[in-house]
Amino acid sequence: MVKSSDGYLWQLVHTERAALARELAALTPEQWHHQSLCGRWDVEDVVAHLTAAASLTQWPWLRSMVMARFQPDVHNQRRLQEHRGNTSAATLERFRAVINSNIAPSSHTSAYLGEVLVHAQDIRRVLGLPHTPSIEASTAVAEFYANRNFAVASRTRVKGLHLSADDGPFSAGTGPRVTGPTIALVMVMAGRWQYLEDLQGHGVEALRSRLESSPA
Template identity: 50%
Template sequence: MNSDKRLTTTGSTAKGPQAAELWPLVHAERAALAADLAGLTDEQWATPSWCEGLSVREVLAHLTAGASLTSLRWLAGVIRCRFDFDKQVAMRLAEQLGASPAETLARFARVVESTTKPLLPVIAMLGEAVVHAEDIRGPLGLRNASPIGTLTLVAEYYQGSDQVVAARRRIAGLRLAATDGPFATGSGPLASGTTLALIMATTGRMAYCDELEGDGVEILRGRHAMR
């Protein structure tokens, strides 16, 4: 599963914040999600997420897996699954699901402050934390309270990258503009809305197009199947 579903460790540069600055943001997003999920019923845990085919519990297990995989273990899993990346993701998710929702949450709580990651930059881990948290919160009616600075960093990452999900290709030829923060990118037909709605639509969650305005929204909606 992806979110559609290079960084060093010192100082900021013109290319953006560095890993040492990003990890605390990742940890804050994970901690906020863990707190939001502490009181869920078994029925709520089984709620279908915005990540197609997965329950909110399964998406949380996927986040745990991502925070538990070293690059070496990730590569070993890819080889074991004969380079079937979806199979690798499903295998790792199953490893972290646990026997009950309480165990799923406990496993996630243990990796809240992890800096372990597969072959991805830290900004991608922040993107995963934000997007998959919304995959969980949205169907449960829980409100995202991420700082606008964090959301802007994630939006800027996805607008320039197809590394984890076909985000850059999905918004090609469009202008995106946030109504609640400084994020803006591209040229062409406009899609405007909150930074979070732009992130989610950019990463393939087309329900969030309902929260956007502009001539570019229908074009964006028509690209939902890109991977």
């Protein structure tokens, strides 16, 4: 199990946000409007969403959810629009402003590290960007996702399967084996079927079936 103190996890969050910001700075206008792996959102939408996630403490988040009648999609879309700039450059500057933010709606820091990792990969996968999150960051999120459902049904998706990273220490569960890079395991737990091609083992087809019946 990786070191998981709150301060250490926030340090990983800051590092991964900074890495994403550096990559975003080199994007073309067309790339900013390329569809991401996150539903109907394009790259700029995802960046605005990450800024929103780093800008709401518990009570403003709860108030926003109440106003959205506890519909997460409505809440997320409203907050995304609030933090999206008039240009992609403005959206990037708003994201840069929260790189070192420790703000979150709850104390589940591993979940908010997961938010950064998953959405960064939602962008990188479609654009072919090279950065891979650190093993420390990916392992912390993988352990959290494998042990509980929080925002995504990650634990449910991998119940009865044995997950094993081939590039780090992460291992969880019992049953048919699913092995591959830690970040690929994180992404399939988050519902991104596109990462199934990076995995091997007898449990992959069961995981594929679950993702087809319950996508992100």
